[in-house]
Amino acid sequence: MNKRLMFTLPLMVFLILAGYFAVGLTKDPKKLPNMLKGKPVPDFALKPIKGRDDKGFASTDLKGETSLVNIFGSWCVACQIEHPFLMKLKAEGAVPIHGIDWREEDPDAGPDWLNKHGDPYALVGDDPRSKAAIAFGVTGAPETFVVDGDGVVRFKYVGPLNADIWRDVIEPVLRQIKPPGAS
Amino acid sequence: MRHIAVSLLLVAFPQAAFGVNPSEMLSDPALELRAREISKELRCVVCQNQSIDESDATLARDLRVLVRERLAAGDDDQGVIDYVVSRYGDFVLLRPPVKGATLALWGGPIAIVLFALIAVFVFFRRQRQTAKAPIAATPLNEQERQRLQDLLAEKEH
Incomplete structure (x- = not known):
């Protein structure tokens, strides 16, 4: 065997591996791929949270117009950071925001939290046993899904939304979505 | 208790x-x-x-x-x-x-072991061949012969 090859081959293998690892290190393992992208929202039908005796929140509510589905919980600190921005979105009336109140141990905790901080949600469903959260592939709160008028999941954002993320990440997705019926 | x-x-x-x-x-x-x-x-x-x-x-x-x-x-x-x-x-x-995207993950170790086995096999076979082959004397060329002559002549003095 060529002597030079004998010496350079291990180096090459090392460099290729190091390249893979270097790229891998920049990825956040907490951010799982959005398995639902381009697929219809999973079937779910959640009961309303206490004090909001409307019809709750079900997958069938997501047909007709583009909307956001936001997973939150009163126990979730990052949700509190995100909350003022959701209130601002609601005031602007850009898209309806629906909430999934996830894993409340106390049925009063979610409603109390919304009374205290304001309620940005059009519809809210109570998900104490992660039924809808697992169906959406949620790993932590907050997570926000963009659902188009056909009830198809277009995008998932993991972590709290803010004005910068809205402008740079969410708005481009919303612009891509055509109104339902148009082809 | x-x-x-x-x-x-x-x-x-x-x-x-x-x-x-x-x-x-x-x-x-x-x-x-x-x-x-x-x-x-x-x-x-x-x-x-x-x-x-x-x-x-x-x-x-x-x-x-x-x-x-x-x-x-x-x-x-x-x-x-x-x-x-x-x-x-x-x-x-x-x-x-085991699927396309994970082929390197599952096949990589097997490929490396196979490569190492082949490398070891080739190395030993080559060594045995060189050991068996008689060392052929390479005749000196004209220049070398001349230099040898010179050196020998030098020593005699």
């Missing part, structure tokens, strides 16, 4: 100390066993190096309950695993599946 017995039991079976809660278990032992086996294959998405069988995270608990509910509803093992994968991706499988 009872405390000691309980502590010893916990030391002997550390899994009993966390993870699966007795209240989650199915009454059918065969079904419960299947649920345990499936749970050991699924990664907890919160504490990612534990399986949902070991993890104390609330989401892991809800996933364990979901696994049991689907088994009780009549799903087969693969059906339950496929459902969870359809939500969270291949990442939740603690043993990655």
Whole structure:
């Protein structure tokens, strides 16, 4: 065997591996791929949270117009950071925001939290046993899904939304979505 | 005395100390066993190096309950695993599946061992060949012969 090859081959293998690892290190393992992208929202039908005796929140509510589905919980600190921005979105009336109140141990905790901080949600469903959260592939709160008028999941954002993320990440997705019926 | 017995039991079976809660278990032992086996294959998405069988995270608990509910509803093992994968991706499988994207992962070690075996084989065969082959004397060329002559002549003086 060529002597030079004998010496350079291990180096090459090392460099290729190091390249893979270097790229891998920049990825956040907490951010799982959005398995639902381009697929219809999973079937779910959640009961309303206490004090909001409307019809709750079900997958069938997501047909007709583009909307956001936001997973939150009163126990979730990052949700509190995100909350003022959701209130601002609601005031602007850009898209309806629906909430999934996830894993409340106390049925009063979610409603109390919304009374205290304001309620940005059009519809809210109570998900104490992660039924809808697992169906959406949620790993932590907050997570926000963009659902188009056909009830198809277009995008998932993991972590709290803010004005910068809205402008740079969410708005481009919303612009891509055509109104339902148009082809 | 009872405390000691309980502590010893916990030391002997550390899994009993966390993870699966007795209240989650199915009454059918065969079904419960299947649920345990499936749970050991699924990664907890919160504490990612534990399986949902070991993890104390609330989401892991809800996933364990979901696994049991689907088994009780009549799903087969693969059906339950496929459902969870359809939500969270291949990442939740603690043993990655063999497919195009994971070919290097599964085939890599085999390829490296094969390559090493071939390299060793070639190395030894070459060594044996060089040992067997007689060392042929290379005749001196004109220049070398001249230099040899010169050196010998020098020594005589």
